[in-house]
Amino acid sequence: MVKVYKYSEKQELARKVGEFIVECQDRAIGEDGNGTFAVAISGGSLVNVLRASLVDDDELSAKVKWSKWQVYFCDERLVPLDDPQSNYGAFKTAVLDPLSHHGDHLNLGPTVYTINEALVHQGSHQNEKIAEEYASLLPPTGFDLLLLGCGPDGHTCSLFPGETHKYLLSETRTVAWCHDSPKPPSDRITFTLPVIAQARNIAFVAEGSSKQQIMHEIFDQKNVSLPTALINASHPEKVHWFVDNEAFSKVHDQSTVTNR
Numbered sequence: 001m002v003k004v005y006k007y008s009e010k011q012e013l014a015r016k017v018g019e020f021i022v023e024c025q026d027r028a029i030g031e032d033g034n035g036t037f038a039v040a041i042s043g044g045s046l047v048n049v050l051r052a053s054l055v056d057d058d059e060l061s062a063k064v065k066w067s068k069w070q071v072y073f074c075d076e077r078l079v080p081l082d083d084p085q086s087n088y089g090a091f092k093t094a095v096l097d098p099l100s101h102h103g104d105h106l107n108l109g110p111t112v113y114t115i116n117e118a119l120v121h122q123g124s125h126q127n128e129k130i131a132e133e134y135a136s137l138l139p140p141t142g143f144d145l146l147l148l149g150c151g152p153d154g155h156t157c158s159l160f161p162g163e164t165h166k167y168l169l170s171e172t173r174t175v176a177w178c179h180d181s182p183k184p185p186s187d188r189i190t191f192t193l194p195v196i197a198q199a200r201n202i203a204f205v206a207e208g209s210s211k212q213q214i215m216h217e218i219f220d221q222k223n224v225s226l227p228t229a230l231i232n233a234s235h236p237e238k239v240h241w242f243v244d245n246e247a248f249s250k251v252h253d254q255s256t257v258t259n260r
């Protein structure tokens with residue numbers, strides 16, 4: 001069953017997400033310490049949670065083995081990496097830059113996989129190429145953890161609901177070009193359902209009142225035309241939701257809520 005962890009305080013939520021990430025990290029690296037941790041992150045508000053938990057929380061940050069991390073982006077906007085809209089750019093500002101001031105952390109990794117920015121804004125053919133190249137970089141045995149957001153319309157990654165975007169949900173390639181994103185910018189690349197199916201752990205983070213209605217549609221109505229609800233239904237054993245009370249306040253069926 002999908003598990004939901006619900007918190008009243010932002011800081012507590014961030015800490016619990018961080019603890020979950022560290023657990024996934026430790027399992028992936030293994031007791032001998034020889035493994036690596038393949039993790040993919042989303043854009044939007046998630047980077048703030050990562051900053052609060054993995055950088056600003058001293059107790060947790062001491063447990064993060066950055067040199068073992070291989071960081072990818074679940075979706076990326078097709079803009080230069082220093083554009084304010086870039087998901088990599090947001091991660092760099094929120095996490096990588098502050099890390100460089102944390103002792104010797106940055107000398108020890110992480111390895112971050114970005115889109116090929118030389119191909120950005122060069123037309124459709126090159127947008128397809130960006131997706132294809134990014135797909136070729138993905139870890140062959142799948143991700144240890146996907147950290148996902150949830151839009152107020154029920155999208156996740158750049159998998160949007162509705163007829164216009166159905167092509168993304170039937171995509172068999174692991175990374176697709178999304179050419180008509182309703183959330184700007186319109187051109188993005190996104191992981192597809194096969195990547196989600198192969199991942200070992202999936203964590204969604206959803207906070208705030210803008211998520212109330214969609215949480216009701218996902219958890220009460222179980223409307224599987226929403227990519228987020230579809231992922232819940234397809235992979236209940238590995239899906240975890242970290243939510244705040246506000247986002248989850250319109251959900252009638254609270255049976256998925258459990259403690260961590």
Ligand SMILES: O=C(O)[C@H](O)[C@@H](O)[C@H](O)[C@H](O)COP(=O)(O)O
Pocket residue numbers: 042043044045046074075076077087148149150151152155156157158183
């Ligand atoms: O690049 C993107 O736009 C994101 O990856 C996107 O999928 C995001 O995760 C959701 O839109 C939730 O964003 P918020 O957490 O900011 O609402």
